[in-house]
Amino acid sequence: MPESSKFLPFALDTNDPEFRADRRALLEQAARAAIAYLDAENESAVEPSGQAVAALERFREPAPELPASANQVLELLTKVAAPATIRKTAGRNFGFVNGGCLPAALAAAWQVSAWDQNASFFVQSPAAVTLEEIALGWVREMLRLPEGTGGALTTGATMANFTALAAARHALLARQGWNVEEDGLYGAPEIRVVVGEEAHASIFKALGLLGLGRKRVVRVPVDDQGRMRADSLPELDDRTILCLQAGNVNTGAFDPAATLAPVARKAGAWIHVDGAFGLWARTAPPFHALVEGFDLADSWATDGHKWPNMGYDCGIALVREPEQLHAAMSIRAAYLLIGERREPTDYNPELSRRARGVELWAALKSLGRSGMAQLVERTSKHARRFAEGLHAAGYEILNEVVINQVLVSFGSPEKTLRTIEKIQQDGTCWCGSTVWQEHTAMRISVSSWATSDEDVERSLQAMLRAAAEVNGELGR
Numbered sequence: 001m002p003e004s005s006k007f008l009p010f011a012l013d014t015n016d017p018e019f020r021a022d023r024r025a026l027l028e029q030a031a032r033a034a035i036a037y038l039d040a041e042n043e044s045a046v047e048p049s050g051q052a053v054a055a056l057e058r059f060r061e062p063a064p065e066l067p068a069s070a071n072q073v074l075e076l077l078t079k080v081a082a083p084a085t086i087r088k089t090a091g092r093n094f095g096f097v098n099g100g101c102l103p104a105a106l107a108a109a110w111q112v113s114a115w116d117q118n119a120s121f122f123v124q125s126p127a128a129v130t131l132e133e134i135a136l137g138w139v140r141e142m143l144r145l146p147e148g149t150g151g152a153l154t155t156g157a158t159m160a161n162f163t164a165l166a167a168a169r170h171a172l173l174a175r176q177g178w179n180v181e182e183d184g185l186y187g188a189p190e191i192r193v194v195v196g197e198e199a200h201a202s203i204f205k206a207l208g209l210l211g212l213g214r215k216r217v218v219r220v221p222v223d224d225q226g227r228m229r230a231d232s233l234p235e236l237d238d239r240t241i242l243c244l245q246a247g248n249v250n251t252g253a254f255d256p257a258a259t260l261a262p263v264a265r266k267a268g269a270w271i272h273v274d275g276a277f278g279l280w281a282r283t284a285p286p287f288h289a290l291v292e293g294f295d296l297a298d299s300w301a302t303d304g305h306k307w308p309n310m311g312y313d314c315g316i317a318l319v320r321e322p323e324q325l326h327a328a329m330s331i332r333a334a335y336l337l338i339g340e341r342r343e344p345t346d347y348n349p350e351l352s353r354r355a356r357g358v359e360l361w362a363a364l365k366s367l368g369r370s371g372m373a374q375l376v377e378r379t380s381k382h383a384r385r386f387a388e389g390l391h392a393a394g395y396e397i398l399n400e401v402v403i404n405q406v407l408v409s410f411g412s413p414e415k416t417l418r419t420i421e422k423i424q425q426d427g428t429c430w431c432g433s434t435v436w437q438e439h440t441a442m443r444i445s446v447s448s449w450a451t452s453d454e455d456v457e458r459s460l461q462a463m464l465r466a467a468a469e470v471n472g473e474l475g476r
């Protein structure tokens, strides 16, 4: 036997005290490594070094013929993979819309992995199914959505958009006497989909997956913040899905739901809201006016892994009439012991799935509604501070900073991109680039519970340093 076979994953007697001691040692070692990783977050660069990324090549080998000990597996992850991660856990990662992971959610994730539950239906895991149901109810309450709304947990908002839009597709076609789940879209009556010009890419992906087509949409012009222009809304009817957006990924702007949603409801259209992060602004009283009207929708997509900081991954699809979602997603087979209660698998595209409802429950339990509201307010305050600091230094802020998103230009596209590159290399913080209505910009998304005032000041200084260096290189 090779030396690496000491703690093999098979032919073990799980009652053997020696096995138990080895397993305990392994898991304690894993926990120690994870804690050390977290403890190092303030001293470490957010972006991994080129050397660490290059070292990932060590993992490339033909499919291993011989087993390896679990300790050896863990050691490789700790020594080679961990240094090549992006420091998402630090409060200075402002890339994409990356939430952090609250301690309670992380602890819950460890439990979930130890339990190894399949959250498909109740018989498979009473605990996972019950906590998921409760967490979904809390999300509905915190977001102030209509009573009776039900939904599903998915991997992310992309799948939540897909899931909710599958319910919309079902409902609109059923109204016209067409059963899309049974008969598909061949020969089906046409559905019209209306989206804003700045709808998120995931909406188009979801429409493509649903056979509704990425291109076969009516695009409504938007203003300079990406908000749908109410005066350009086309005629709607009960064969139309209107996709509104709560929180543009670049500007954070909200479509004017208070104006548009009543019109769409009156016309009998299905209103879907993509609120991957922005919908959570409904938890915070200072933002109530901004997010008015979104509760009039028929379906909503949002994320647990963005503003609620429950760690990856968790999307949330909500539907006002959950039976429409059930009709789109339910599955039956003799061996699937589907009961009378709410079974998760009847509401989402998957059968086997991680018990992410437990992690969502843990995040929401540890935050409470007031903690969630504070998280929204605090991260938005941080965003305003970034905008103020950058503007005071003479750089252009391209958006109205309404929530937690900032777009800044450091001058020409070349200068902006070079500044971003320098910021990433410096490692104090991490920001990505975008093009907003033809202007190259740096995106700052403050979405983590872990971001402190000090993180913001430190990061702001790093940004200003990088921008000054670029001005030195390329001229102001």
Ligand SMILES: Cc1ncc(COP(=O)(O)O)c(C=O)c1O
Pocket (backbone or CB within 6 Å): 096, 097, 155, 156, 157, 158, 159, 200, 202, 247, 248, 249, 274, 275, 276, 277, 303, 315
């Ligand atoms: C508005 C919006 N919709 C959808 C998504 C996709 O979310 P996910 O990455 O969780 O699939 C995002 C991601 O940032 C988003 O901002």
